[in-house]
Amino acid sequence: MNKTMMKLVAGTEGMFFVCLIMAFIYMAFNTGYEPHELQALDIKKTGIFTIILIISSFTFWMADRNYKNGKIKNLKIWLMITILLGAIFLVGQGKEYWRLINDHVTLGGSVFGTSFYTLTGFHGFHVFVGLIILSIILLLTFLGDFDKPDSNVITAVGYYWHFVDAVWIVVFTVVYVLPHFTNI
């Protein structure tokens, strides 16, 4: 039941991101788009933070596996690592924003800024919400709610976390990688 619900949440959120990504691409072909701003993006650093987010999906999977095997102590450790990695990703995004704003790439400054900050910002917000959920799960784990491996809540939360991760891979590809292969 929880798992079905989370799959549906991921589905509807997925449609939301499809709209934002389509808007990003649409704006890129719009008149008034200034392609030189794409050069301001730091693909290397963001690439590293992308890998960190992908690893956090793996660590969550480890947390879930340990929970199902009844190893509650390992569950706590893997959960904490996951939260840490997610937080590092957000810090990375914050640094990227800070640098871009100093380069005068802002939400209101240009069409690129508008679609870039909206798309990545909504994703960052989803990571943030994910961290809140994970923290609640961690807290409940310490309170003893997950002492027995009979709940599917952790698996369901995992669907969300993996989904957010998968969305980022698409966003990273579209925003950071693809422009290197096009004429825009």
Next chain:
Amino acid sequence: MSEPISIPEPSKSFPSISVTGDQGLLQWISTVDHKMIGIMYLLMALLFMLIGGAEALLMRIQLTEPLNHFIGPEMYDQFFTMHGTTMIFLVAMPAVFGFAVYFTPLMIGANEMAFPRLNAFSLWITLLGGMLLYFSFLAGGAPDAGWFNYAPLNEKNYSINPGIDYYCIGLLLTGIGSVTTSINIIVTVLHYRVKGMSLNKLPLFVWMVFVNSFLLIAAFPALNAALSMLLLDRQFGAHFFNTASGGSALLWQHLFWIFGHPEVYIVILPPFGILSEVFPVFSRKPIFGYSFVAASSVAIALLAFGVWAHHMFAVGLGNTADAFFSASSMLIGIPTGVKVFNWIATMYGGKIKFTVAMMFAIAFLIEFTIGGLSGIAFAIVPIDWQLTDTYFVVAHIHYVFIGGTIFGILAGLFYWFPKMTGKFLDEKMGKWFFWLFVIGFNATFLVQHILGLIGMPRRVYTYPDIPWYGALNMISTVGAFIMGGSVLFLGYIIVKSLKSGKKAGNDPWDGFTLEWATTSPPNLKNFDEVPVVHGRRPLWDLKNPDKADK
């Protein structure tokens, strides 16, 4: 014929709730019971219908005669925007959800929705969205760019007052409520069906609500994305839709209609489901072509995402795009036609009982077909170019929204009222209401087809004294007042029937589906036990073991 199976109450869903008699208002506010929530959805729809209806009547007064100055253009713009937004998001949707959350668990033999507290959350956040939308009147002016709120008119430099911001936030909140309700319904249908009720034995109302929920969770994100972008534009100076600073007004149209066209199916599919229950019961026959009725809903849901640009023919997207969307729009007439023929075939040879519910269902067939035909006309690009933004559009949308959605909802109201309250909605007065409503409705909107054809534009607060304009508008206004009066009369019938209506038993219509197997109104716990389901008409099978469906 089979052992009844006992249905456990999902005790985990009711943390520390004990109902001891009548706790008054507190009980309603704090409830997580799907039946009380369903009734509150319906009351919310009724409340906003009165408000939205009043706005419509004020507009009709303004349009009664040429060059009238009853309300000025600013007020008129706010009224038509709020009328459309209200009727779609705060009347049609809550009414549909009201029936959906009330009857989905009952019809599948469950005692609750899958997530009762989420269910309550959905209701209250929807209501909050509606209240915020209306708060705009006090905060400096309601939104005034039409219900589809086109860019760049919706931008700060064209619409300074905060109405559009309230539009964004209000609809975002109701949108969240709609999505969460839909997820709740899907999980309920997938996990809470009684033993033996496989998906191909699901009552058709539940089928439609089920398919509809998928449609909704796929379509609403487009609106939410568009509203978020607009809010960023207006509040933080972003450039999505502002053409002056490099944005694209067309992007708003695309996003809005990717949501907006599925939305019109979202408010028509559940009424289709209601009719698919009403026709068989009052024709005393099983539905004709169950699989076709169910499958055509899936076809409608899928096609719904391939037709949005037929709202945008006048934009100039080019012949290829126009031809594609023209063809796909006509295609969607097929599954809808399949349903209409199935309902007619259900009536054929049946012992038809002309209850008010059945009368609304039959009237639906006629009125909705008129709306469907004018819809097909709009799918033809040159006709659309000629008639776009005229009163022909207004006539068309009201024939599908009222002749379709509202007629279906009213059929459902008269059909299920005895289950929800234990009393009949007075049939004799109901027939008066039916005729008043049908006459008022057709008087209002039939003439608007002609007004559109002779060129009267919509959304303009007055018009010059051109031959026929005055006379036809007068007819339309008179019709609108008949319709408005009949809605007040319906309110009276509801109050009267609640107070001193004829008592209905548990199964007043000799029904086919499981909601009639329990008491009227059902207890907090819907069922103690229900029979194992073997066919598509479980209650019929139980009552007529010798004539049971295969």
